[in-house]
Amino acid sequence: MVVSIVANDASKIFKMRYHRTIKQITIAAMRKQKISDSFLAVNDVSFSIEQGESVGLMGLNGSGKSTLLKLINGVMKPDSGEILTRGRIAGLIATGAGFHAQLTGRDNVYLNAAILGMSEAETNRKFDAIVEFADIGKFLDTPVGNYSSGMFARLGFAVAVHTDSDIFLIDEVLAVGDKPFKQKCLARMQEIRDEGRTMLYVSHAAASVKRMCDRVLVLEKGVLGYDGPVQEGIRYLHYEDSEDDVGTSEGDDSENESDGELGADI
Amino acid sequence: MTTQADPSRTQPVPLAEQPLASPFAGGGLVEVFRRRYLLKLLVRKAVRSRYQGSVLGLFWSYIQPLVRFCMYFFVIGLVLGLHKNLPNFAIHMFAAIVGVHFFTETFSSGTRSIISNKAIVRKMAMPREMFPVAAVITSAINTFPQLVILFVGSLAVGWKPDPMGLLAGVLGIAIVIVLGTALALLFSGMNVFFRDFQNIVQTFMLFTHWIVPMIYPFYKLAQSGLGRNTAFYDAYLSNPLTVAVLLLQRAFWIPTTLGKRGYPGPGRRFPDNASDVGFPVLPHHYMLLGWGMLAVSLVILVLCQMVFRSIEGKFAERL
Numbered sequence: 001m002v003v004s005i006v007a008n009d010a011s012k013i014f015k016m017r018y019h020r021t022i023k024q025i026t027i028a029a030m031r032k033q034k035i036s037d038s039f040l041a042v043n044d045v046s047f048s049i050e051q052g053e054s055v056g057l058m059g060l061n062g063s064g065k066s067t068l069l070k071l072i073n074g075v076m077k078p079d080s081g082e083i084l085t086r087g088r089i090a091g092l093i094a095t096g097a098g099f100h101a102q103l104t105g106r107d108n109v110y111l112n113a114a115i116l117g118m119s120e121a122e123t124n125r126k127f128d129a130i131v132e133f134a135d136i137g138k139f140l141d142t143p144v145g146n147y148s149s150g151m152f153a154r155l156g157f158a159v160a161v162h163t164d165s166d167i168f169l170i171d172e173v174l175a176v177g178d179k180p181f182k183q184k185c186l187a188r189m190q191e192i193r194d195e196g197r198t199m200l201y202v203s204h205a206a207a208s209v210k211r212m213c214d215r216v217l218v219l220e221k222g223v224l225g226y227d228g229p230v231q232e233g234i235r236y237l238h239y240e241d242s243e244d245d246v247g248t249s250e251g252d253d254s255e256n257e258s259d260g261e262l263g264a265d266i
Numbered sequence: 267m268t269t270q271a272d273p274s275r276t277q278p279v280p281l282a283e284q285p286l287a288s289p290f291a292g293g294g295l296v297e298v299f300r301r302r303y304l305l306k307l308l309v310r311k312a313v314r315s316r317y318q319g320s321v322l323g324l325f326w327s328y329i330q331p332l333v334r335f336c337m338y339f340f341v342i343g344l345v346l347g348l349h350k351n352l353p354n355f356a357i358h359m360f361a362a363i364v365g366v367h368f369f370t371e372t373f374s375s376g377t378r379s380i381i382s383n384k385a386i387v388r389k390m391a392m393p394r395e396m397f398p399v400a401a402v403i404t405s406a407i408n409t410f411p412q413l414v415i416l417f418v419g420s421l422a423v424g425w426k427p428d429p430m431g432l433l434a435g436v437l438g439i440a441i442v443i444v445l446g447t448a449l450a451l452l453f454s455g456m457n458v459f460f461r462d463f464q465n466i467v468q469t470f471m472l473f474t475h476w477i478v479p480m481i482y483p484f485y486k487l488a489q490s491g492l493g494r495n496t497a498f499y500d501a502y503l504s505n506p507l508t509v510a511v512l513l514l515q516r517a518f519w520i521p522t523t524l525g526k527r528g529y530p531g532p533g534r535r536f537p538d539n540a541s542d543v544g545f546p547v548l549p550h551h552y553m554l555l556g557w558g559m560l561a562v563s564l565v566i567l568v569l570c571q572m573v574f575r576s577i578e579g580k581f582a583e584r585l
Contacts, residue, residue, distance in 0.1 A: 002282045014583060051281065070582065074289030074391030077579035084286040094389035102315045111311060114304040115390050166281055 002051040002086065004167060004198040005072060009081035012042040012067055041067040043222035044081070049215075051086070051166070054199035056209035056230065058237055059219035065202045068219065069093060069171050072200065087166025090116055091200075096156025101145030105136060105155055108144050112159045126162045133184070134158035154181055161188045168192050171202040206239045289391060290579065294571055297393040304392070308400040313407055327408040328415070331367050335360055342481045352483055353526035353536070354423050354519060357416075361514040362480035364416050368409040369442045369507055370471050376401040376450020377457050377467045384585040394578050395571070398450035402443065420518045428521055428540050430553075435517030437556040438510040441563055445506050448567035455574045458581050477502075478511040485530040485546035503549060506559040512548060513556050516540075520548070 015038045018028065028035055042064045049055055059065050070076045071083050073093055098115045099108045109130055113123040131140060134155040136147070144152060170189065186208075193199050193212060203209050209216065209230060216233030218226035226236045298305060317323040339356055343349035352358060379397035380387055387394060457463040479487065487493045487502065502508060521540050523529075529536040530546045537543055544550045 003286065006286060072289060075387075075389060075582045077288075077290040082288065083290075085289045086284050086286050087281050089289055089391070097389035098386045100311055100315065102318045103311060107311070111307045114301075114307050115386065115392050120303050 003048055004051040004053070004086050005047075005049040005200070006084045007045050007047050007068075007071075007081070008084075010042060010045050010068075010071060010078040010083050011040060011080045012064075012071060012076060013038050013079045014041050014067075040222045042071065042078070042219075045219075045222075045224045046081075047217060047224060047227055049198060049200070051198055052196045053215060054193045054201065054213045056213035056216040056233070057200055057202045057219065058204070058209065058216055058233065058239075059225075060237075062221075063219040064222040065219055066171055067222075069169055069200065069202055072167075073169055085167060088117055088164065089167045089169065090160060090163035090165035091167075091169030091171070092157065092160050093169055093171045095160045096152055099144050099152065099156065102143050104142060105134075105140045105144050105147070109155065109159055112156070113163065116159065116163045118163060122164070130158045130162050133162065133188075135181070150178065150181075157181075157185060161185070161192065165197060167198045167200070169200045169202075204239075206234045206237075210234070293393055294575060295395050295399065298395045298399050301393065301396070305396060305400060305403070308396060309403045309407070312400060312404040316404070316408075324408075324411070328411050331363055331412050332415075334367075335363055338363075338481055348482070351528055351532050353523045353528045357420055357423060357425075357522055358483060358515060358519045359480055360416055360419060361518045362478055362511045364409065364412045365438060365442055365511045365514045366474050366478060366480060366507065367412065368405060368439075369446050369510075370474055371405040371408060372402050372442070372446030373449050373453070374464070374467055374471065375405055376446065377453040377464050379450065380454040380458055380581065381461070381464075381585070388582050388585050394581060395451060395574065398454045399447065401454075402447045402450055405446070406443070416518055420522055423522050425518060425522045427517075431517040431521055431540060434513040434553065434556065437553075437560060438513030438517065441506050441510040441513070441556065441559050444560065444563040444567055445510075448563060448570040451567075451574045452570040455577050455581075458584050459577070474507065477505060478508045479515070480511065484512060484515075484548060488546040488549075489530070503555060506563055509552070509555045509559045512552055516548060516552060 015036050017036045018034065025035055045068065057065050057068065067076070070093075071078055072085060073089060073091065074085075096112075098112045100111065103111065109127065110120075110123055113126075113130075114120075118126075134151075134157070136151045136155060139147060139151060144155065147155070189199075189201075189212065199212070201209060201212055213230055216226065216228065216230045217224060218233055218236055226233050293300070317326065320326065322329075335356075338359055339349070342359070343355050349355045376398045379401040380394065383397050386392070387397070453463050453467055475481070488499065492498050493502070520543050523536045523543075524540060525538050526536050527533065529543075536547075549555060
């Protein structure tokens with residue numbers, strides 16, 4: 001098997017600064033207050049994910065999930081230890097982050113795709129599919145600054161899910177689009193998983209993690225607390241008793257459940 | 267609706283043979299030029315958004331230097347009378363304005379480049395050098411019209427380009443580009459940590475028009491009491507921007523002055539041959555200085571790239 005993502009004792013320290021100007025720092029120093037404080041967002045995390053695995057990354061708010069995802073995505077660099085990946089990375093992380101309000105939807109698709117590492121030919125080839133997926137119709141040639149938030153998000157999603165990649169990271173509320181769009185996204189995500197790409201899925205929704213993933217990592221205050229099969233992972237988190245979307249309609253595609261699993265991402 | 271991976275996939279190397287690597291893009295400037303397509307799109311975005319919603323559009327990048335030129339020409343040339351003493355003073359000044367304006371625009375827009383793209387830098391992985399480099403290229407595009415004006419203006423007053431002069435001009439512009447890129451890299455990175463840096467740059471900009479021979483000719487400085495002080499003279503010439511300006515003046519202004527009165531003051535004539543124009547109009551080793559400054563600027567660029575690389579790991583969390 002080919003290893004896709006490896007973390008070796010990776011840690012990320014964040015420094016919090018309470019004061020920014022010289023005046024404030026001086027006053028704080030005279031009063032013997034702390035000028036800065038640091039905390040470990042990701043603490044000595046090690047794991048190895050093989051190509052084609054789909055892994056859920058779970059944990060309470062502030063447990064370091066997003067930071068870990070940023071380390072894997074290459075936006076941040078671990079302060080100690082290392083994170084290694086193989087192949088191209090794409091994902092539903094901050095979709096639409098690269099959009100420029102004054103450019104048209106069309107220009108933004110090209111720019112965003114280029115940031116994600118696509119060539120001009122590749123974008124041309126996929127352009128129609130992207131536009132069809134986003135379903136923004138005649139607004140394609142108007143500045144994205146005028147888009148509704150749903151249209152903006154749909155366009156961002158569309159570019160991200162059409163990027164060829166070996167690793168696909170998901171960290172975003174799917175609550176933005178309307179119901180048909182959400183279902184389209186879920187279907188596309190399952191397709192991506194079935195293509196044999198490595199998938200790392202950050203979610204609080206036990207039901208959708210169960211459906212999408214075959215392994216779960218649980219972070220607790222930056223420490224990797226659990227690494228193993230999905231069912232036990234969810235039990236480890238004590239999500240089973242509190243979340244009704246798991247208990248009531250497991251494995252069922254009823255409207256209630258899909259609403260629950262999508263909304264629970266928030 | 268969906269793109270099936272395999273036919274469209276552009277992957278020459280099988281995944282298993284690709285190396286495990288750190289996802290944190292650290293390819294530096296080399297990587298920037300490997301991803302020229304993205305660079306092109308970023309530059310296009312910057313050029314378009316700069317003149318978004320303005321009626322005159324790109325025309326504005328002519329107006330500012332033109333107004334500055336007219337003002338200086340009126341005050342320095344006509345009120346202080348330099349226009350009479352120095353042949354083609356307007357070309358002398360405009361050649362300098364082009365160089366200085368290119369540099370200041372590169373420097374200041376480069377310094378702001380990472381902050382103003384923070385939405386991308388915080389969330390998406392890409393070579394972060396891309397933004398300062400795009401700022402340099404955008405500035406070059408905005409400066410190009412001025413170079414055209416300088417060309418036409420010089421031709422109008424009888425400019426005959428000579429090979430040495432053209433080489434000097436190219437060298438001067440190369441110094442500005444390399445030095446501007448270096449400083450844009452360094453300051454864009456430091457500006458992430460302390461926004462003071464964009465103010466420092468703005469303050470520094472106040473000097474640039476005065477520390478280069480733009481509104482005064484070089485010989486005035488060389489023959490003044492200050493210029494006779496060797497230490498001051500060397501310090502003055504150790505500013506790469508000064509050397510770049512002198513090279514641009516060698517390219518455009520010197521050939522238009524040949525045979526005219528004013529060397530190196532009223533009453534004497536410029537030589538008939540551009541190559542014979544020497545000190546005190548130009549430092550005698552100006553070409554050597556030019557090559558030296560280009561080398562120094564390249565060293566500064568490498569150093570700035572190294573600093574940038576060592577601090578870019580903190581960009582995402584500090585923005």
